[in-house]
Amino acid sequence: MRISEQQDAAASGEAEKLPHNGELRFPPVNSLGYPVFDTNGNMPVPDEERLQMVQLAEVKFAELFDILRIDRNDPNATNTPRRLAKMWVMELYKGRFDPPPALTxxxxxxxxxxxxxxxxxxxxxxxxxxxxxxxxxxxxxxxxxxxxxxxxxxxxxxxxxxxxxxxxxxxxxxxxxxxxxxxxxxxxxxxxxxxxxxxxxxxxxxxxxxxxxxxxxxxxxxxxxxxxxxxxxxxxx
Ligand SMILES: [Zn+2]
The missing domain is CATH 3.30.1130.10 (GTP cyclohydrolase I, C-terminal domain/NADPH-dependent 7-cyano-7-deazaguanine reductase, N-terminal domain)
Structure with a gap:
């Protein structure tokens, strides 16, 4: 793989197959250049970056709706991509992005x-x-x-x-x-x-x-x- 191809692969978040162990390896940063970490890890993320996450995730959830052939005109599902994006970033996964709780x-x-x-x-x-x-x-x-x-x-x-x-x-x-x-x-x-x-x-x-x-x-x-x-x-x- 040429270096430019490797960069492309890193930018698109694709796994790269390394020769040793035949193990799948993914790039250590995401397509925006932010470090990625384990699902149960923590790296505090400021509010404005979290809002950006919500916006980007909303677009991806809307794509998923397309794949699942869900009509976006369905009044029950109109705002659901936005709701899902907010729920994952702000509630279900917030322990990944919040600083540790203040403790005495x-x-x-x-x-x-x-x-x-x-x-x-x-x-x-x-x-x-x-x-x-x-x-x-x-x-x-x-x-x-x-x-x-x-x-x-x-x-x-x-x-x-x-x-x-x-x-x-x-x-x-x-x-x-x-x-x-x-x-x-x-x-x-x-x-x-x-x-x-x-x-x-x-x-x-x-x-x-x-x-x-x-x-x-x-x-x-x-x-x-x-x-x-x-x-x-x-x-x-
Ligand atoms: Zn399970």
């Missing part, structure tokens, strides 16, 4: 040495594989070290990581990594229970009431101390 960390002055638990924080996410809803809850518990965090802030952390394309296992690990870095707890547990609509609305079409996926991350004392782990599981059940 306090010193653990009373030397609290018991589990602190924030139960059932809302998880409203989208699976990276099918772009279908993941809906559930995330419970976080920790044994404080020298720092504690306002409990209401945990729901913001969960929401920030959820509002991206996710797989549940990585969502739990991301939340745990973030809290660990923030307050260095002696023990940390993150338990997510959720329904995956890619398994309910399509594919195996599982029963909505029965299909629940549970993942847990146990760090520090919750990974090694059997009694502490039991206490945690009893408190959150």
């Amino acid at each position: 960390v306090f010193p653990n002055r009373k030397k609290v040495d018991e589990l602190v638990i924030s139960k059932n924080n809302t998880v409203m996410s989208v699976c990276s594989h099918h772009w279908q809803t993941i809906s559930g809850t995330c419970t976080v518990g920790y044994l404080p070290g020298d720092k504690v965090i306002g409990l209401s802030k945990i729901s913001r952390i969960v929401d920030w990581f959820s509002r991206r394309g996710q797989i549940q296992e990585e969502l739990g690990e991301q939340i745990a990594d973030y809290i660990e870095e923030l307050i260095q707890p002696k023990a940390l547990g993150v338990v997510i229970k959720s329904r995956h609509y890619c398994m309910i609305a399509r594919g195996v079409t599982e029963d909505e009431d029965k299909s629940v996926m549970i993942t847990s991350v146990m760090r520090g004392g919750l990974g090694t101390d059997f009694n502490l782990r039991n206490e945690f599981l009893k408190l959150i059940s």
Whole structure:
């Protein structure tokens, strides 16, 4: 491939087949020259660039309507490309573009040495594989070290990581990594229970009431101390 062809391919976002491993490689920037990153990653994007994203995505959604042979004169669908574009950029994927939530960390002055638990924080996410809803809850518990965090802030952390394309296992690990870095707890547990609509609305079409996926991350004392782990599981059940 000549260099100009490579640039064309990079500009059009096409994958380039590299000789090693026969692996597909895509360019690290998009057609506008902005860096691209994982579906569940984060790179803050200013408001004016987000509006530009909405405009560009609207055009592409309208093209998709064409491919799916949807009549754009259908009064029920007239503004839907715009609605979809706004929904993905401003709501469902906003955790990719928002800066981290403002958080206050306090010193653990009373030397609290018991589990602190924030139960059932809302998880409203989208699976990276099918772009279908993941809906559930995330419970976080920790044994404080020298720092504690306002409990209401945990729901913001969960929401920030959820509002991206996710797989549940990585969502739990991301939340745990973030809290660990923030307050260095002696023990940390993150338990997510959720329904995956890619398994309910399509594919195996599982029963909505029965299909629940549970993942847990146990760090520090919750990974090694059997009694502490039991206490945690009893408190959150
Ligand atoms: Zn899926």
